[in-house]
Amino acid sequence: MRSGKHVGMLLGLLAWSGIFLHGQDVWAQGFKPSGPIEVVVHSKAGGGSDLFARAIADMTREENIIPHRMQVTNKSGGSGAVAMTYLVGKKGDTHTIGFFTPVLIVTPLTLKEAQVTIQDLTPIARLALEPTVAVVKADAPYKTMRDFVEAAKKNPGKLKQPGGAISSLDNLFRMLIQKATGAQWAYINLESGGERVANLLGGHMDLMLDNPDKSHEYVRAGSMRVIAALTENRLSLYPDVPTIKEQGIDIPILTQSRGVMAPPGTSKEVVAYWEGVFERLNKTPRWKKYLADNLMEDGFLRSQELGKFWDTETRLLRDVLKEAGVKVVR
Amino acid sequence: METLQNLSLGLSVALTLTNLSWCFIGVFIGTVVGILPGIGPPGAIAMLLPLTFKLDPTSAFIMLAGIYYGAKYGGSTTSILLNIPGEPSSVVTCLDGYQMARQGRAGPALGIAAIASFIAGTFGVLGLMLAAPPLARFALRFAPPEYFAVMSLGLTMVAYLTGKSVVKGLLATFFGIWLGIIGTDLFTAQSRYTFGQVELVDGIDFTVVSIGLFAVAEILVNMESRVKADLFKLPKGLRNLLPKLQDLKDCRFAFVNGTLVGFFVGLLPGAGATIASMISYGIEKAVSKHPEKFGAGAIEGVAAPEGANNSDAGGGLVPLLSLGIPGSNVGAMLLAALYLWGLRPGPLLIHEHPELFWGVVASMYVGNFLLLILNLPLVPIFVQILRLPYFALYPMVLGISIVGVYSVNYSFLDVWLMGFFGLLGYLMRKLHFPMAPLVLGMVLGKPTERALRQSLMMSQGDFTILFMRPISATLLSAAVIILLSPTVQRLSLREKKGPQRV
Incomplete structure (x- = not known):
């Protein structure tokens, strides 16, 4: 019992000295x-x-x-x-x-x-933060977001964008770009990211607005092309791809x-x-x-x-x- | 020749002692995960993922893939023995597997499930090995109109699943469709039939409904009868513990059917193994010489869906490994795992990491074989569960069901819902409503609706998009033929036998 008490005191002392030695740290963290x-x-x-x-x-x-x-x-x-x-x-x-x-x-x-x-x-x-990029199939005629917007203006509602729920960022970006440019294209809700990629690669749909991790491998393999970065500054991943604002489409930037x-x-x-x-x-x-x-x-x-x-x-x-x-x- | 060279590369990767061990660990965990209802491969893979960071990605993928296809073997066990669907895709196995168990044929049912899984699993890998890139390109031809056609084809199976009363069959189908659409509508973000419950916003999980309708309802029905002794006829002697040669012969077509349907549906992202097993069961019944035996313990009714959900795994890996497109939530997990290991799944994966692709392919041959020799000896052991007296068996079934359902979303509402569906299932049994159409409606209703609306959005409301595209036109014509053929058969029968009540 006695020795126990002594050990306790000793531990107490050690603890206090610890606080004094690393005083600031312990008080600051609490x-x-x-x-x-x-x-x-x-x-x-x-x-x-x-x-x-x-x-x-x-x-x-x-x-x-x-x-x-x-x-x-x-x-x-x-x-x-x-x-x-x-x-x-x-x-x-x-x-x-x-x-x-x-x-x-x-x-x-x-x-x-x-x-x-x-x-x-x-x-x-x-x-x-996960940035958003605009991608199209590699053999599509659009080299920039402007090209796509012009094509959409010529055929209102004919071009298609696969995406998620109506309230997801890809649809909100579409609404912002449509409002800023007057172009119109369709938004097809598909449940999974896999279906969206498949419909773009299959040539059934035309434009995807999503995080680069959804499309980067296809860009690298030459089956998709990035036509705009939907960011304030150019991405280090695609230094040659102009931002949407550089392409003269002024929209607020939403961030994942x-x-x-x-x-x-x-x-x-x-x-x-x-x-x-x-x-x-x-x-x-x-x-x-x-x-x-x-x-x-x-x-x-x-x-x-x-x-x-x-x-x-x-x-x-x-x-x-x-x-x-x-x-x-x- | 190139394939052979690649396969030998794969075998040299898969047959190292380390990778063989990981393969075994994977298929073993998979079997356990399959046996336990509720917890599925996605949950198990998520839990094990942190442990894989220190492994070589190929070893890790071999193990995780083992869990994926191993679970399909285990899923049939509780379906057959206890009427608890171990995995969503094993619901169909309950229909005939459990009836076989009650007739003292639990052993052959479990055995044929393992054999069908082995055959379909192995051919699934063969397809993956021989033709992954071209098959993936073929799958890319499927857009919403083609999906609508596939789903419609699946829904026509109702014609073969209704049983005696067409009205009751259709009512059950529509009820299933209604259950399936509860939740947030993908297109408008509006809630449908959620009754203000935030837990219902994502819909009712299929596991909750199926465990309630099958396992809980079964307990209720059996509690009613006073005579319990003959609930299960126990198999006598070792000879009756495994399928006989005649059983294998009976299942010849089921093996082919399950393999092809499962592999094809697996190729399509977003379709899923439950749809595959449902369709293959419907086909099996449609072509059967004795369709009346289905639902009463037909061995083909176990072999076809169990085969289908296994070759679905091989099919699902085709777009995943050759294009980086996941077909299911397990596929999405495997994709995420590849990212976490620093690999980039996509069109370049097979070229940049041939050892991974071919190692996994080779390991799947090994893994399917391991699963067969792991599962067949387990059959006599599992069958012993049926020796338990009912006062021990039922609490156990109920306990497994509650834990299984709770582990889906960690929600008690799900447990209550399971109880509700148990009561509903009991009433349906008493009133002779068939169960299969309800399950079919719940699985296929929402995807059909979704594909139709997507197609119409693509065509700006023009219905001809469904008939102008070659693949969807072909599949829809097939659906019409299937839908009409039982009616035609009945009419021709009536002509032969004279007027009778249908």
């Missing part, structure tokens, strides 16, 4: 997780957010950034609404985080069943962004801890390689700027959705 972290994603196992979260869980472990395991929980359903409701229910839980994409901004705007919006959650960090959020009521020190974790991840070569391998761009934003980004994106997307003829409920 919070450290004491067990496994639950990571909520809105896609099923194997979906975009799921793979992104699992890759990050793996990287944070390999780089020893978090002392505990990150356990991915799939809360699929309701186009993201189920995951958001679940996260809101975790209010004040310091061991749960979630991943967001613009779907979580669009869903509450269009789905009356949704009960919460992204503004109910605590922003942590934006991590990656990915990042981390926490439940409502997350305290400042917990937010600071998570910001620190992802800032450290952001600086590792492993992360840079991951971005390059997956044709993503670094989009790091801290909590405060991310909150502002969510608000501006919400306003922009609400306007574009209305423009696109989608019923906006909020």
Whole structure:
């Protein structure tokens, strides 16, 4: 018993000296997780957010950034609404985080069943951006986006663009370009990315607006051609391809962004801890390689700027959705 | 010659001790995943993905592919023994497989499922090996109008699945179609029949409906009868544990049918193994000399769908590996895995990484063989489950069903829905409504609607797009012939036998 007490005192002393030695560090962080972290994603196992979260869980472990395991929980359903409701229910839980994409901004705007919006959650960090490019089949006559727009003007509604849901970014980009140029072409909703690529390669449809990872291999193999980058600046991947603005089509740029959020009521020190974790991840070569391998761009934003980004994106997307003829409920 | 050289390259990759081990691990996990309802290959692959980062991509792909096609073997086990569809594509296997088990033929049913899987799986790989690039180019000729024709062809199978009452069959079909369209409409982003429930926005999962209709309803029906002793006739002696030569002869056509239908449907992105097994079952019944036996334990009714869902895996790898186009959610997982390993799946993959493509092809021959020798000895062991008394068996079935359904979306609403569909299935059985048309409607209804609307969007509302394209025109004509032939048969029968009630 006695010796136990002494050991305890000794440990206490050691702990205190530890705090003095690394004083600033410990005070600045304050919070450290004491067990496994639950990571909520809105896609099923194997979906975009799921793979992104699992890759990050793996990287944070390999780089020893978090002392505990990150356990991915799939809360699929309701186009993201189920995951958001679940996260809101975790209010004040310091061991749960979630991943967001613009779907979580669009869903509450269009789905009356949704009960919460992204503004109910605590922003942590934006991590990656996925640019959008315009591609056509290699033997199509269009060399630039302007060519395509001119062709669409000559045959209104005849040219076809395969895409996803009506509220997805590829359709919103189409609406913006149509509005800016007066051209009209059809949008064919196809459920999977595979079907979209197949219809473009098969020559059944004419233009695809999507992330470069969907088309880059076909561009490299010479079966597709990039005719515009739908970005502010030219992409390092395609330095010779002019941006849509360079081609004289002035539209607001929408971004496929990915990042981390926490439940409502997350305290400042917990937010600071998570910001620190992802800032450290952001600086590792492993992360840079991951971005390059997956044709993503670094989009790091801290909590405060991310909150502002969510608000501006919400306003922009609400306007574009209305423009696109989608019923906006909020 | 070139193929042979490539195959020997593939074999040299696949037959190393390391890769053989990974192949075995993959097909073993696949079998287990197939046996357990609910958790499917996508979930299993997602869970194992982080472990594969340190592996050589070829070894890792050999293992993950093993899970993919291995699960198709395991899926039949619970379907046959307990009427629980282990995988969505094994729903069709319940129809005759479970009836065979009740007649004491569980062994032959499980055996024929393994043999059909082996034959179809092996021929599927053969197709993948010999002609992947040209087949993938052929698949690219399928646009929405052609998909509409394929789906319509599938829907005409209703004509052969309705049973005695056409009205009840059609009612079940329409109910299935309605279940299938619950959720968000792809075209307008509007919710259909979700009753304000956010959990229903993505629709009702097929697993939930099928486990309720088959497994839970079966328990309810059996609880009713007081005599339990003769529920399962137990097979006597080892001889009756495996299919006999006559069984294999009976299934000759089913093997061919399953292989071809599965492989062809597998080639088309977005169609899926459930559609393949459904169509091959319908064809099997349509050409059968004794269609009345289907649904009452016809061995061909097990062989055809089990074959189809296996060659679907080989077919699905054709566009995936030669063009980078995934055909299903498992395919999308495998594609994502290739990206995570730093490879670029696309038209150049086979040229830039021949060791991967040919290694995987060779490993699939090995894997299918491993699965056959893994699964056949398991048959007598699994059949012992039927010896369990009902008070032990039913709670077990219910437990497996609940866990399986919950693991699909981790949602309790799904468990309640399963209970609801159990009650519904019970009522349908009591009122003699056939189950197969409901399943067919649920699987095919939404894709048919979707392909039709996509076609009309392409043609700006002009219906002739469906008939002006050669492939869709041919398939639609076939659909009309299939739809009319039972009526013609009945009419000609009536002429021969004189007037009778149909």
